[in-house]
Amino acid sequence: MDALAGLLDGPRAQGAFLLKVVLDPPWSLRIADEAPLAVFTVLDGEAWFVHPAMDGPVELALGDTVVTCGPDHYVVADRPDRAPTLFIGPGGDCRDAAGNHLADLMSLGVRTWGNDPSGSATLLTGAYALDGEVGARLLRALPPALVLPRAEWNSPIAALLAAEIGRDEPGQEAVLDRLLDLLLISALRAWFARPDAEPPAWYAANADPLVGRALQLLHHNPARPWTVGSLAAATGVSRATLARRFTELVGEPPMQFLTGWRLALAADLLRDPDTTLAAVARRVGYSSPFALSTAFKRARGVSPREHRATSA
Numbered sequence: 001m002d003a004l005a006g007l008l009d010g011p012r013a014q015g016a017f018l019l020k021v022v023l024d025p026p027w028s029l030r031i032a033d034e035a036p037l038a039v040f041t042v043l044d045g046e047a048w049f050v051h052p053a054m055d056g057p058v059e060l061a062l063g064d065t066v067v068t069c070g071p072d073h074y075v076v077a078d079r080p081d082r083a084p085t086l087f088i089g090p091g092g093d094c095r096d097a098a099g100n101h102l103a104d105l106m107s108l109g110v111r112t113w114g115n116d117p118s119g120s121a122t123l124l125t126g127a128y129a130l131d132g133e134v135g136a137r138l139l140r141a142l143p144p145a146l147v148l149p150r151a152e153w154n155s156p157i158a159a160l161l162a163a164e165i166g167r168d169e170p171g172q173e174a175v176l177d178r179l180l181d182l183l184l185i186s187a188l189r190a191w192f193a194r195p196d197a198e199p200p201a202w203y204a205a206n207a208d209p210l211v212g213r214a215l216q217l218l219h220h221n222p223a224r225p226w227t228v229g230s231l232a233a234a235t236g237v238s239r240a241t242l243a244r245r246f247t248e249l250v251g252e253p254p255m256q257f258l259t260g261w262r263l264a265l266a267a268d269l270l271r272d273p274d275t276t277l278a279a280v281a282r283r284v285g286y287s288s289p290f291a292l293s294t295a296f297k298r299a300r301g302v303s304p305r306e307h308r309a310t311s312a
Helices: 003-009 133-139 157-165 172-192 201-207 209-220 228-235 239-250 254-269 277-284 289-300 304-311
Strands: 017-023 028-031 037-044 047-050 058-060 065-068 074-077 086-088 094-096 107-109 112-114 121-128 145-148
Touching (some): 017 157, 065 172, 121 157, 157 172, 209 239, 228 254, 254 289, 289 304
Antiparallel strands (some): 017 121, 028 074, 037 065, 037 121, 047 058, 047 074, 107 112
């Protein structure tokens, strides 16, 4: 896998919070769920997005998509100056200003919610509850909030997800999770491709014919006993050329990058209590549990067992 896929593969969306919201003015949502990662798209009408990381309110039109990285609270409303009237907390808990629960009162059907079934604005929203180490590599590279106008990114995935969100059939949750993954990955690729974007070095380096190939080999085969020499041979260049080019574009030497990637994968795998330390070591390229434990504690300050206990 590559680092972008790693965000959703370990872990990826599993029972993510998904909702279609239909609203008619006046309305103002204060989102305080502190989800590590969330995405929403304007399916109909328009809205205003007010986030502390933005210079000011941003007007959203049909097809515009927003990605947020928690824990900042923000407002989505029909007007930029509208005071919040609906408050969304962790787990999708919704209340009014007096603290009254509104989930049942404002239900409009399967995964559909709002104050008017024929409202002028419709939003499609999905939130992840992930905090995995592989995902953290990408989350650290993203701004707290990013807005993708429809003119810069017009994806059919949002419409497909909107069509599926109201269905209640066997396996539907898995279908929706995968569609949300596709929507997010597509949005992030479009964001990193923008001329004014500042993608992390490891992402931008994928475009280089030499370093991109080396990164693919390391990402897809972390368990192989890589050396600079074997990686250079696999990419068809000398050790010196690979080491110099890789460090220049990625910001760290190949083996240092590989160690970080292996330990990030290990940190995620350790979250499964049924996976033994020996199995994790084999999957990420360490010869023994002791070797993994030594590297893990040196890099992170805690043993794999302590990390597992804390994660649980």
